[in-house]
Amino acid sequence: MNRAFARWLLVAALTAPVTAHAGRTCEVRPQTVDTVQRGLALAAAVAAALDESGARVVLLARAGQDLSKHGLAWSHLGYAYRSAPGEPWRVLHKLNHCGSDQAAIYRQGLGEFFLEHPHRYAAAYSVLSEDAQAALLPVLSDDRAVLRWHEPRYNLVAYPWATRYQQSNQWAIETLAGALEPAAIDRERAQAWLKQQGYTPTTLKLGPLTRLGARATSAHIAFDDHPNARRFSDRIDTVTVDSVLAWLPAAGLGRAAVVIPEPPRK
Numbered sequence: 001m002n003r004a005f006a007r008w009l010l011v012a013a014l015t016a017p018v019t020a021h022a023g024r025t026c027e028v029r030p031q032t033v034d035t036v037q038r039g040l041a042l043a044a045a046v047a048a049a050l051d052e053s054g055a056r057v058v059l060l061a062r063a064g065q066d067l068s069k070h071g072l073a074w075s076h077l078g079y080a081y082r083s084a085p086g087e088p089w090r091v092l093h094k095l096n097h098c099g100s101d102q103a104a105i106y107r108q109g110l111g112e113f114f115l116e117h118p119h120r121y122a123a124a125y126s127v128l129s130e131d132a133q134a135a136l137l138p139v140l141s142d143d144r145a146v147l148r149w150h151e152p153r154y155n156l157v158a159y160p161w162a163t164r165y166q167q168s169n170q171w172a173i174e175t176l177a178g179a180l181e182p183a184a185i186d187r188e189r190a191q192a193w194l195k196q197q198g199y200t201p202t203t204l205k206l207g208p209l210t211r212l213g214a215r216a217t218s219a220h221i222a223f224d225d226h227p228n229a230r231r232f233s234d235r236i237d238t239v240t241v242d243s244v245l246a247w248l249p250a251a252g253l254g255r256a257a258v259v260i261p262e263p264p265r266k
Contacts (some may be wrong), residue, residue, distance in 0.1 A: 042114045063120040095137065153166065
């Protein structure tokens with residue numbers, strides 16, 4: 001990276017507005033030189049690891065917010081991909097429009113992916129099976145194809161087996177299902193395939209006061225797509241990064257996750 005480009009990238013990162021989020025809070029905080037350096041250092045470490053892996057498509061996780069109280073390490077998934085060795089890695093993922101119940105699919109570079117004030121400057125990735133990579137690569141490169149299993153109505157805790165809403169991690173695995181199963185032409189069929197492949201969502205323990213407070217103060221949180229029997233017994237099922245990373249090797253769809261810790265600070 002030449003100095004002029006590096007300087008431009010730093011200025012752009014410090015001044016660009018951020019209005020879409022996933023896997024972290026919606027608090028708007030300006031970038032600093034330190035946060036930019038840490039984000040770019042992590043992006044470089046991830047790029048080097050992905051280069052070494054020989055993969056074309058991986059599921060890439062970041063820790064956008066602290067979910068340790070739920071026993072979770074990661075908050076957000078995206079697809080990192082490239083069509084040929086030597087090309088830059090791109091990340092395709094779903095982001096919520098902050099303060100709203102809407103979301104869209106975004107294509108970013110690794111630097112952008114890690115410049116959103118993560119809770120931890122660490123990452124994890126799973127190299128997908130050869131069949132999954134071959135099926136996903138043309139989908140991820142096609143702006144229309146990636147929208148086939150996308151629902152813009154966003155819900156952070158969307159029920160995995162309903163289609164009223166969709167959250168970011170849910171879009172990722174439904175897209176995987178659609179790419180691998182020709183019959184999964186819509187979300188309902190994609191979800192049926194995921195069940196057949198043994199995917200099990202995470203069950204969060206959320207009491208009525210927590211649910212009421214979240215629904216009253218956050219447009220992007222809803223519980224009306226969850227079955228009453230589970231909702232009223234404080235069990236909220238949703239798609240989490242940790243559950244996906246555990247499921248991929250068990251289903252033969254990917255390798256065990258590789259964790260990339262924060263690079264040493266200079």
